[in-house]
Structure formats: structure tokens, C-alpha cells
Amino acid sequence: xxxxxxxxxxxxxxxxxxxxxxxxxxxxxxxxxxxxxxxxxxxxxxxxxxxxxxxxxxxxxxxxxxxxxxxxxxxxxxxxxxxxxxxxxxxxxxxxxxxxxxxxxxxxxxxxxxxxxxxxxxxxxxxxxxxxxxxxxxxxxxxxxxxxxxxxxxxxxxxxxxxxxxxxxxxxxxxxxxxxxxxxxxxxxxxxxxxxxxxxxxxxxxxxxxxxxxxxxxxxxxxxxxxxxxxxxxxxxxxxxxxxxxxxxxxxxxxxxxxxxxxxxxxxxxxxxxxxxxxxxxxxxxxxxxxxxxxxxxxxxxxxxxxxxxxxxxxxxxxxxxxxxxxxxxxxxxxxxxxxxxxxxxxxxxxxxxxxxxxxxxxxxxxxxxxxxxxxxxxxxxxxxxxxxxxxxxxxxxxxxxxxxxxxxxxxxxxxxxxxxxxxxxxxxxxxxxxxxxxxxxxxxxxxxxxxxxxxxxxxxxxxxxxxxxxxxxxxxxxxxxxxxxxxxxxxxxxxxxxxxxxxxxxxxxxxxxxxxxxxxxxxxxxxxxxxxxxxxxxxxxxxxxxxxxxxxxxxxxxxxxxxxxxxxxxxxxxxxxxxxxxxxxxxxxxxxxxxxxxxxxxxxxxxxxxxxxxxxxxxxxxxxxxxxxxxxxxxxxxxxxxxxxxxxxxxxxxxxxxxxxxxxxxxxxxxxxxxxxxxxxxxxxxxxxxxxxxxxxxxxxxx
Numbered sequence: 001x002x003x004x005x006x007x008x009x010x011x012x013x014x015x016x017x018x019x020x021x022x023x024x025x026x027x028x029x030x031x032x033x034x035x036x037x038x039x040x041x042x043x044x045x046x047x048x049x050x051x052x053x054x055x056x057x058x059x060x061x062x063x064x065x066x067x068x069x070x071x072x073x074x075x076x077x078x079x080x081x082x083x084x085x086x087x088x089x090x091x092x093x094x095x096x097x098x099x100x101x102x103x104x105x106x107x108x109x110x111x112x113x114x115x116x117x118x119x120x121x122x123x124x125x126x127x128x129x130x131x132x133x134x135x136x137x138x139x140x141x142x143x144x145x146x147x148x149x150x151x152x153x154x155x156x157x158x159x160x161x162x163x164x165x166x167x168x169x170x171x172x173x174x175x176x177x178x179x180x181x182x183x184x185x186x187x188x189x190x191x192x193x194x195x196x197x198x199x200x201x202x203x204x205x206x207x208x209x210x211x212x213x214x215x216x217x218x219x220x221x222x223x224x225x226x227x228x229x230x231x232x233x234x235x236x237x238x239x240x241x242x243x244x245x246x247x248x249x250x251x252x253x254x255x256x257x258x259x260x261x262x263x264x265x266x267x268x269x270x271x272x273x274x275x276x277x278x279x280x281x282x283x284x285x286x287x288x289x290x291x292x293x294x295x296x297x298x299x300x301x302x303x304x305x306x307x308x309x310x311x312x313x314x315x316x317x318x319x320x321x322x323x324x325x326x327x328x329x330x331x332x333x334x335x336x337x338x339x340x341x342x343x344x345x346x347x348x349x350x351x352x353x354x355x356x357x358x359x360x361x362x363x364x365x366x367x368x369x370x371x372x373x374x375x376x377x378x379x380x381x382x383x384x385x386x387x388x389x390x391x392x393x394x395x396x397x398x399x400x401x402x403x404x405x406x407x408x409x410x411x412x413x414x415x416x417x418x419x420x421x422x423x424x425x426x427x428x429x430x431x432x433x434x435x436x437x438x439x440x441x442x443x444x445x446x447x448x449x450x451x452x453x454x455x456x457x458x459x460x461x462x463x464x465x466x467x468x469x470x471x472x473x474x475x476x477x478x479x480x481x482x483x484x485x486x487x488x489x490x491x492x493x494x495x496x497x498x499x500x501x502x503x504x505x506x507x508x509x510x511x512x513x514x515x516x517x518x519x520x521x522x523x524x525x526x527x528x529x530x531x532x533x534x535x536x537x538x539x540x541x542x543x544x545x546x547x548x549x550x551x552x553x554x555x556x557x558x559x560x561x562x563x564x565x566x567x568x569x570x571x572x573x574x575x576x577x578x579x580x581x582x583x584x585x586x587x588x589x590x591x592x593x594x595x596x597x598x599x600x601x602x603x604x605x606x607x608x609x610x611x612x613x614x615x616x617x618x619x620x621x622x623x624x625x626x627x628x629x630x631x632x633x634x635x636x637x638x639x640x641x642x643x644x645x646x647x648x649x650x651x652x653x654x655x656x657x658x659x660x661x662x663x664x665x666x667x668x669x670x671x672x673x674x675x676x677x678x679x680x681x682x683x684x685x686x687x688x689x690x691x692x693x694x695x696x697x698x699x700x701x702x703x704x
Contacts, residue, residue: 051136053113054166057098060219063212063247064095071099071203081180081197084190086205087344087362088119088294089248092190093168095205099188100164107186109161112136118171118191119297126178130154133165151178158182166190173197192298192344207362213240213250220254220286223265235265242272244363248287248294255286279367295368298343309336310345311376312385314369318423319349319360324396328388355420383435390428390452397425398459404647405462407608415648418463429456433479442486454483454492457499462611466649469688474503491532494523498536501543508690510546517543531572534563538576545583553583574603574612578619585623593623614643614652621659630663637663654683658695665702674702 071082082099084092100111112133117124127147134143134150134157144150158181165187170176173195180197181187189200196202208216214236243249257263272278284290289297302310312329322334331337337359340346345365351357361369373382396417403414418425432452439446457464457480465473477499484492501517504510517540524532538560545553557580564572581596597620604612621636637660644652661676677699684692 048137048139050108051110051112052104053136054100054111054164055097055113057094057101060216061094061098062216062219063208064091064098067095067203067205068099068102071201072102080183080185081187081189081200083195083197083200083202084188084205085194085202085344086192087246087347087365088192088298089246089289089291090205090207090344091247092205094247096166096168096188096190100166103164103186107162107164110136110163111166112163113166113168116167116170116175118169118175118193119301121300123171123175126175129167129179133157154179155182158185161185164188194342194344207245208247208250210237210240210245213243213245216247216250217243217254217257220251221257223257232265235269238269239265239272242269242278243282246291246362246364248289249282249291249364252282252285252287252290256283259285275367276371279364279371282364291364292368295345295365298345299368299372302339302343302345306336306339307372310340311369311373313337313340313346313361314366314373315382315385315389315427316361316424317366317427319358320424321356321358321421324392324424325359328385328392330388386431387448387452389424390432391448393421393425393428394452394456394459396421397456397464401460401463407610411610411647414463415466418460418467422467425460428452429476429479432456433475436479436483436486447487450483450486453479454487454489456480457496458492466651470503470507471688474500474507477503490523491527491529494520494527494529494532494536497523498532498539501536501539505539505543505546508546510543513543514540514547530563530567531569534560534567534569534572534576537563538572538579541576541579541583545579545586550583550587554580557583570603570607571609571612574600574607574609574616577603578612578616581619581623585619585626588626590623590626594620597623610643610647611649611652614640614647614649614656617643618652618655618659621663625659625663625666628666630667633663634660650683651687651689654680654687654689657683670702674699677702 084096086092104111114124114129114132116129127150130150130153131143134141134154137157141153144153160182161184163181163185165181165185167176167179167187167189170189170191170193172191172193176189177197179187189197194202194204207213214233217236217240239253240250243253253268257265257268271281274281279290279292282291284293299307299310309329309331313325315328316325322337325331325337326334329337337346341348341359345361347360347362349355349358349360400414400418400421403410403417406414429452432449435446435449436453439449442450457476464476468476477496481493481496481500484490484496497516497520501513501515501520504513504516517536521533521536521540524530524536537556541553541556541560544550544556557576561573561576561580563569564576577596577600581593581600584590584596585593597616601613601616601620604610604616617636617640621633621640624630624636625633637656641653641656641660644650644656657676657680661673661680664670664673664676677695681692681695681699683689684695
């Protein structure tokens with residue numbers, strides 16, 4: 001907007017009427033003056049405009065209303081310094097420009113913008129900053145060469161003024177602290193490096209929320225899916241996620257869409273799926289600096305050892321703990337990790353009541369670091385750190401499993417540790433398996449990967465089955481079996497054959513299960529592993545019962561029970577009694593089934609086996625239900641449900657809910673039955689369990 005003389009009203013020159021100055025032209029009438037006047041060597045005045053140097057925010061600026069509201073609040077409480085901190089490309093400068101625009105009326109004596117060049121090889125010197133600010137008010141006043149005198153002049157120039165200073169891209173507190181302005185002025189600092197100043201309100205800027213990221217994408221691209229089909233909305237959201245909801249990436253992606261006729265978000269998404277090429281494809285359309293440049297500026301300021309740790313951190317696809325980083329990246333005391341947090345290349349989630357503090361890399365930062373690791377470290381460096389990562393999380397899985405097996409309050413400790421680190425555990429096993437599968441044969445340098453594949457399933461033998469989908473558990477077992485055979489470890493081979501047998505029983509494939517279990521039983525017998533032999537005989541009993549061959553099932557279960565009692569294996573004895581009880585229930589002998597299940601329950605309760613106890617309670621419920629005693633059955637189902645929830649057994653919980661729903665439906669309690677069945681279905685769907693379809697069909701029948 002301009003006035004009648006063509007001047008931008010945001011850069012008003014002093015129109016002050018009637019300045020009374022004794023100059024060469026003689027006196028003029030006195031009047032009001034609203035600007036700044038200084039004298040040149042001739043004695044004539046030189047008037048400068050009130051400085052309004054801060055750029056306007058982008059026209060499509062969006063998504064930061066809450067932050068703007070939050071930042072305006074402290075200024076009303078005489079807070080003079082605001083620090084906007086965050087990674088490159090997160091939108092610190094744009095937010096600062098928007099804040100300055102809102103505050104311009106509160107600071108009528110000037111709005112001064114200084115690019116501090118904090119991420120450049122030569123950041124702006126303090127004396128250069130002071131000189132720029134002084135020259136914003138006078139061009140003719142001589143500047144002292146002594147920095148202390150220059151600082152005095154700097155403060156004198158600003159004294160009494162209500163001016164807003166924006167120091168963009170500051171290096172650190174040493175660069176800014178001597179420049180703190182006097183009272184009445186406001187200072188806004190943007191920086192990638194986290195630091196604090198006396199009286200500063202720090203604001204760590206995060207990426208945009210998903211809905212706001214989509215809004216920015218659509219504004220820049222000129223496209224809009226409002227009211228469109230849900231697939232369109234999902235495409236926009238996926239595109240925003242691939243950009244990490246990072247404003248600089250969103251701006252580049254949106255500009256690319258705007259300038260590429262015929263390109264839809266869905267087509268663009270396909271091109272971005274390849275992680276190795278994503279940063280290059282996002283590119284720099286519509287931005288001064290692309291994502292890679294933004295990150296490179298911060299990376300270039302790192303010491304060589306810190307840069308090395310940054311590259312290694314790319315192996316973490318999710319968040320991670322300080323101890324893991326110290327061990328895997330060999331960063332004693334997390335010294336380099338802390339420096340990366342200060343540079344906003346690594347984010348830190350503060351601890352909460354139920355969660356320890358965790359670190360993570362933004363997805364695009366991780367891809368940037370991964371590219372550097374491949375470029376500078378080569379395959380050897382990448383393999384070394386990935387092996388340390390896989391070893392570390394295999395050991396952590398073992399610790400979680402030990403906690404879980406202890407029982408009591410340790411169950412929740414083990415589950416919490418496992419759930420917190422599950423993404424890293426899965427990544428460690430996956431690396432080892434991919435490494436092993438890519439090898440034509442086992443060699444000394446590949447032996448660690450083979451051993452990891454063999455050890456991962458065993459490390460989490462009890463806890464892992466609570467969380468893995470059946471197909472994924474089978475894949476882990478198959479990798480363990482492959483590795484055991486390559487390493488010629490016969491006992492491990494037998495254990496994984498047995499595990500595959502049980503997994504196939506769970507998948508409703510008893511015939512395939514029998515093939516695995518027979519081989520496992522032979523190996524256990526050949527290696528004189530009586531406990532293993534009894535275990536596989538009991539599992540064969542389950543498989544034959546599922547095939548409907550009850551005579552064979554009883555034969556195998558009784559053989560297993562005999563071995564368990566001979567070697568004093570109480571856990572095995574309880575399991576075998578339970579298996580026999582299931583068979584007798586299936587052949588319509590519920591009283592014998594109840595007797596056997598109660599014996600099993602007594603043993604499992606004595607030794608503290610909560611899994612076994614939960615199974616026994618559920619089986620007792622089924623036996624009573626077969627006698628049409630639904631009230632008694634529900635009592636056992638409720639006890640089973642409480643234990644499965646206590647031990648985090650989601651599949652067991654779904655069984656309890658489903659059998660309880662059938663009993664309730666039999667009693668005519670249709671509403672409660674439906675609630676239990678729907679809760680069971682939700683869990684089964686979560687685990688992609690094939691039984692989900694049966695539950696879904698039953699629910700439909702109830703509704704009809």
C-alpha cells in the first residue's frame with residue numbers, strides 16, 4: 001500500500017513538518033518531528049526513515065496460529081527476548097516474520113532485520129551487527145573502532161526506543177549476548193542451535209501437524225480436495241507424511257505440483273516411495289534452499305567426530321534411548337548426541353510419568369544422514385554399526401523376556417521395555433535376516449548375522465509371541481531354522497522345528513504342524529533331550545486333536561505326561577494335563593475334562609505360570625459351557641480375562657472375550673455378548689488372525 005507520493009507506508013520517510021535547524025539555508029519554523037535526525041560535516045541534517053527492514057511472511061503462510069498467539073502473550077508481560085529454535089526448514093524465519101508483522105504497531109521506532117549467518121563458515125561478528133543497527137538510524141555518525149565504545153553507541157542509539165530486532169540464524173549465545181538491547185526494545189532470535197539468554201522465552205518449533213501440513217501443501221499447489229473422495233484426502237496426507245510435515249519440504253513439493261501440469265498427488269507419492277531418492281525428488285522448486293541444503297548448513301558446522309555420530313544415527317528408524325546410542329554409536333557419555341540436539345539435528349522427547357526421555361531423527365534428517373553414511377563411511381562402516389545395533393537389541397529383547405518370565409510386577413516391566421523398543425528389535429532382526437538371506441553360503445564375516453538370526457527368536461521366546469503377527473513369527477522361526485542348520489546346531493534346529501509346528505497349529509494348519517513336530521521329536525530323542533521330547537509329544541497331541549484324531553491325541557498326550565513326571569517337569573506336567581482335558585472335552589466327557597483341568601490349574605498356580613493358569617481357567621469355562629452351565633463358565637472366563645490382561649496376552653484376551661460372548665448370547669444377554677464379541681474381533685483384526693472372519697460372521701448373524 002502506498003501514499004500519494006508513492007512511498008511504501010511500511011517504509012515511511014520522515015515527513016515531519018517544520019524542523020527548526022540552523023543550517024546554511026537559515027532558520028525555518030519550528031514544528032513536530034517523528035523521525036531521527038543527525039548532522040553531517042557541513043552541519044546540514046540527514047534524516048533517515050524509521051527502519052522497517054523485516055520481510056513480510058509468505059503470502060501462503062499458514063499453520064502457526066497457536067504459536068503466534070503463544071508468542072504474543074509474553075510480550076504483554078514485559079518479556080523482551082524470544083528464541084525460536086529448531087531444525088533447518090522447520091519455518092523459524094517465516095514465523096518470526098509473521099510475528100513481526102503482528103507486532104509492528106507496538107514497536108513504532110523501528111523493526112530491524114539482521115541475518116546473523118550462524119550456519120555459514122563466517123558468522124556475522126558482533127561489531128558488524130552493532131554497526132548495521134547503528135547505520136539503520138544514521139549514516140553519518142562516525143563509528144568507533146573500539147568494540148566497547150561501539151557497544152556504548154549501540155545501546156545509546158536504541159535507548160528509549162521501542163524497536164523490534166530480529167536476529168535470524170544466530171550461531172550461539174556468544175554471538176547474541178553482547179547485543180541484548182536496552183529496555184523497551186524486543187529481540188526475536190531464530191537459531192538451529194539450542195541456547196538460552198537471560199530473560200529469554202525459548203520456543204522449540206516442531207514440524208506442522210498433519211492437517212496443517214496438508215493445508216499448506218494445497219495452498220501452495222493450488223489444489224484442494226475439500227469435499228473430494230476419501231482417497232484424495234488420504235493421498236494428500238500420505239504426501240505430507242513423506243515430506244515429514246516439514247515446511248521447507250512441503251513448500252518444495254507443493255510448488256513442484258503447481259508447476260507440473262497433470263501430476264496428481266498419487267503419482268507424486270509413487271515417485272517419493274524410494275527413500276534413497278526422496279530428498280532429491282522433493283527438490284527445491286519454490287524455495288531458496290532445498291532440504292539437503294538446509295540440513296547441510298547445520299551438518300557443516302559439526303566437529304568431525306560429531307558428524308560421524310550423526311551419520312551413524314541414521315540406522316535408528318524410530319526413537320531410541322541414550323544408553324543405546326552410547327553403545328551402538330560408541331559415543332561415551334552421549335557427548336556428541338547432546339551436541340546434535342543443540343544443533344536441532346536430533347530431537348529430544350522429555351521424560352513423562354510413564355516414559356523415559358527419548359531421542360529421534362526427523363525422517364528427512366535420517367535420510368540425509370543415511371546418504372552421508374553411505375557416501376562417506378562406505379558399506380563397512382554401515383555394516384559395523386548395524387551389527388552393533390542388532391546385537392544390542394537382541395540382548396535387550398532377552399532382558400525384556402527375563403523380566404516377563406519372572407512374573408508379578410516384573411511382567412509389566414518386561415512388556416513396557418519390549419513395547420518401547422519393538423521398532424528397534426524388529427529392525428535388528430530384519431537386518432540380520434536380510435544379511436543372511438543375501439549370502440550364497442555362510443562365511444566367517446557373515447557368521448555374526450547367522451548367529452543373530454538363530455538367537456533372536458530364542459531371546460524373546462515367551463514375550464515375542466504376544467506381539468508378533470503369526471506370519472511374522474513364522475518368518476522369524478524359519479530364519480532361525482535356516483541359521484541353525486547352517487551353523488550345524490542340532491538342538492536349535494529341533495527347537496525351531498517345534499516352534500514352527502506350534503505356529504502352524506495356531507494358524508489352523510495341523511497337518512503341516514505334524515510334519516515339523518515329528519522332525520523336532522526325532523532330534524530331541526537323538527540328542528537325549530527328554531524335556532524337548534516330551535514337549536514335542538504334547539504338541540503332537542494338540543495337532544492330532546485339531547485334526548479330529550482323538551485316539552492318537554490321547555496317546556501322544558499320555559506319553560508326554562509320563563516323561564514330564566519322570567523328569568520332574570512340573571510345567572510340562574501341567575501343560576500335558578491341560579491338553580488331555582481338551583481332548584476329553586471334545587469327546588463329550590466334560591467331567592473328566594474338568595478333573596484334568598483342575599489338576600493342571602493347581603500345578604500352574606503352584607509354580608506361578610500365569611499363562612498356563614489362564615489357559616486352564618478358559619478350558620474349565622469351555623467344559624462347563626458344554627454342560628450348559630453358562631453362569632459357571634462365565635465366572636471362569638472372567639478370571640481368565642483378568643489374567644490375560646495382566647500379562648499382556650492380547651490373543652488370550654480375545655479368546656476370553658469370544659468364549660464369554662458365546663455364553664452371554666446363550667443366556668439371552670445379547671447386548672453384552674455383542675460388546676465382548678466386538679472387542680474380541682478388534683484384537684483378532686489387529687493381529688491379522690484368520691479367526692477374525694468367523695467372529696465377524698457370527699456378529700452379522702446376531703444382528704440379523
